[in-house]
Amino acid sequence: MYRFQLLLGVGTLIEFYFKLIICITIPEEPDDFYQSFEKHCQSLPQLTSFVGEKLCRSRLGLSEVMTIVIAFHGSGYRTFKEFYTLQVLPHWKKAFPQLVSYNRFVELMPWSMMLLCCFLQTCKGEITGISFIDSTPIEVCHPCPSKSHQVFKGLVGWGKNSVGWHYGFKLHLIINDRGELLAFKLTPANTDDRKPVPDLTKDLIGKLFGDRGYISQELFEKLALRYLLWFDRGA
Known part of the structure; x- marks a missing residue:
């Protein structure tokens, strides 16, 4: 079993x-x-x-x-x-x-x-100076039997988005303006969207677009020190 x-x-x-x-x-x-x-x-x-x-x-x-x-x-x-x-x-x-x-x-x-x-x-794309960041949930099981889930115990968590609650991981992705993958990270679903951004963007330059879930003055300042400009897609 x-x-x-x-x-x-x-x-x-x-x-x-x-x-x-x-x-x-x-x-x-x-x-x-x-x-x-x-x-x-x-x-x-x-x-x-x-x-x-x-x-x-x-x-x-x-x-x-x-x-x-x-x-x-x-x-x-x-x-x-x-x-x-x-x-x-x-x-x-x-x-x-x-x-x-x-x-x-x-x-x-x-x-x-x-x-x-x-x-x-080896499949990552070219850094063009225009990048987009977003996250999406990856469920490991249905919410009902989550208490008995053992396979990823200690690695996953509860997360919530516009659809509802889910138990599993959160996938953070950055692509360029051609749709090519630049960076990604897998975290527990309860991870704040802003937390992995500094690590994911360490090699990026130019402009980074994201939604309102990434808004943070502290994050803006960290990115600005590396000459990476943040733009809110919802603005």
């Missing part, structure tokens, strides 16, 4: 990262990245699917795992199981000759997370 819950938890984070990447990548890029960094990545500690488990060799490469899951988020399928069993297995055998069963693929997914984090850093 613990293994199943942990796989679901890791799957939530994997889904978050892949949703970021799906907008800024093409299918060939994960494989190119993995080929370039394969030796280095293999020397780094991997995220295990549960305590004490070691990654077993698989005929399906991790770059292929990354590519398939990225493709899922642009496929229109509601669940990954439907996508893998109805689309990938029957129709993608030519592109992925070494496909594994659905259950085996789910076991491989957590091992791609470290690679995914590294890959995402």
Whole structure:
């Protein structure tokens, strides 16, 4: 049961990262990245699917795992199981000759997370001098069973927006005027929107646009010292 819950938890984070990447990548890029960094990545500690488990060799490469899951988020399928069993297995055998069963693929997914984090850093866009910041909630479970939630215990919190209460994380994003990702950070849902701004904007210059939730004289002054001008989108 613990293994199943942990796989679901890791799957939530994997889904978050892949949703970021799906907008800024093409299918060939994960494989190119993995080929370039394969030796280095293999020397780094991997995220295990549960305590004490070691990654077993698989005929399906991790770059292929990354590519398939990225493709899922642009496929229109509601669940990954439907996508893998109805689309990938029957129709993608030519592109992925070494496909594994659905259950085996789910076991491989957590091992791609470290690679995914590294890959995402290579997908960031160019700093153009015009940037936009905003945040969005990422629920880890329905509010009702939140007290019994164990997978992300100590890492998540309660947050509230115009839609209502939610239990989970808050994703903070900065993009440029081309829609390219510049910076991001994942925090508990109860984190003040203004708190991660100094760290997220440390490399930015020019103008930064955000909503009224970021209004703070102290924040304005900190950004001004780095020649970053703040503009309220609601003004």
